[in-house]
Amino acid sequence: MKVTPITSPNNALLKQIRGLHQRSLREKSGLFLIEGPKAIGEAFDKNVRVRDLVVSETFWKEEAAVIADRDVPTISVVADKLLKELATTTTPSGIIATAEVPHHELDELFSGQPPLVVIVHAIQDPGNLGTLFRTALAASASGVILTHGTVDAYNPKVVRAAMGALFGMPVITDMPFEKACDTVRQRGLRVIGCEPTATLSLFDTDLTGPVAIVLGNEGQGFTAADLEHVDEQIAIPMNPKSESLNVAISGAVVLFNVVQQRLKSKSI
């Protein structure tokens, strides 16, 4: 492992990292940023291809042990102040990696027994999407499809909120909504939209078979045109005094209901 100090803010790698704060440059380069030792460790563990590691001088002195046995050709060490300018958090951890956006084939989505796919439609908040990744992995989802118009899965805030879960399952991005629904339906999954106005309760819906759970935009939910592409609509019964649930919360309630139903059906 080669250790290189970088002192110039105009260094090409540092410029690249600053560029990767932007979606357009992530898409152009096929690279994204991972910040913090824990998320970077997860990336290594899940065979995400890490390209470059940049650490602050303090991190290098005090915490370098956590990356010592990782397979990375070069580590660049920069002044703490310089690292702070590269980070997307206000309290940077002292380590940033560039990595290749993982490529997944559609087939990988259907490996579950039975498959449980999450279709995320036009969700805008990075924290919500990251939390959904974390929840989907915990609920043993077989994969996630992000429709066109959804926040970038490799946005640094999403990566941070996902806490490594983004690397633990196949994620397909930027698919038109109709195509996403059709694709999973062709594989034998029922396409189930979570829609607060639905008359069918989550608690009365059998989710033990192959299903895709579709979650809509935070503010707008689904359009009438969207709903033509789903097979069933379900709602989470809730207090009429309450206006709505956060989309990551709704997703969690539905996904863990699937977990519960599947555990029960196995134990019977």
Place this chain on the structure above:
Amino acid sequence: MKVTPITSPNNALLKQIRGLHQRSLREKSGLFLIEGPKAIGEAFDKNVRVRDLVVSETFWKEEAAVIADRDVPTISVVADKLLKELATTTTPSGIIATAEVPHHELDELFSGQPPLVVIVHAIQDPGNLGTLFRTALAASASGVILTHGTVDAYNPKVVRAAMGALFGMPVITDMPFEKACDTVRQRGLRVIGCEPTATLSLFDTDLTGPVAIVLGNEGQGFTAADLEHVDEQIAIPMNPKSESLNVAISGAVVLFNVVQQRLKSKSI
């Protein structure tokens, strides 16, 4: 209703609003901030005592209709730029209210049939707490207790994430953890800690009776000493590849399992 223009940044009301960004001054004055027409509307609807309304010139010209029929003695109109400095969001909505922190009696917590109390222990992230309020209201919780060491319920970020839910149910703040557990136990509630290492599954636990659901700190969870004060520990069964769930997500999965169990027990 009196309409007063304010032009000086040193105006006493504006100084007070800036002060209310801080917990210490909220606690001293018994006041807090509500931002945005929707949350302020919810506060009026739930009889939160709104003291002062400050709006931007643009809001006053274009959106004043939404507050026209509200019972508020004075509205202060300030330059857009001045309002921006008062707001705690980077994209302020143009309207800020000061309001009295609602006072709730312990007795109000036990009104549910049967009661469902949420004890929030040492949660630090304002977004998590606000989301928990929203979720607790949606799950018909009879009330929420925040233990000592939890982020302030009236922190502007909490108020924002709660989207009005903070005003829809009794909230008791700053209670020592042991006292919170003892208090609900004395009222006949089982005290159930959500603890990822527990051997008992949420899905095998009867939650149809009077219960308090206890949620721990994001990073540390519960200490061994904390766990001595709970009656039972339950875990949400999850994918072993997943490290953990966000605390607001765990809370939602448990609370909506209570909803499900209670709906089923009624229908049988």
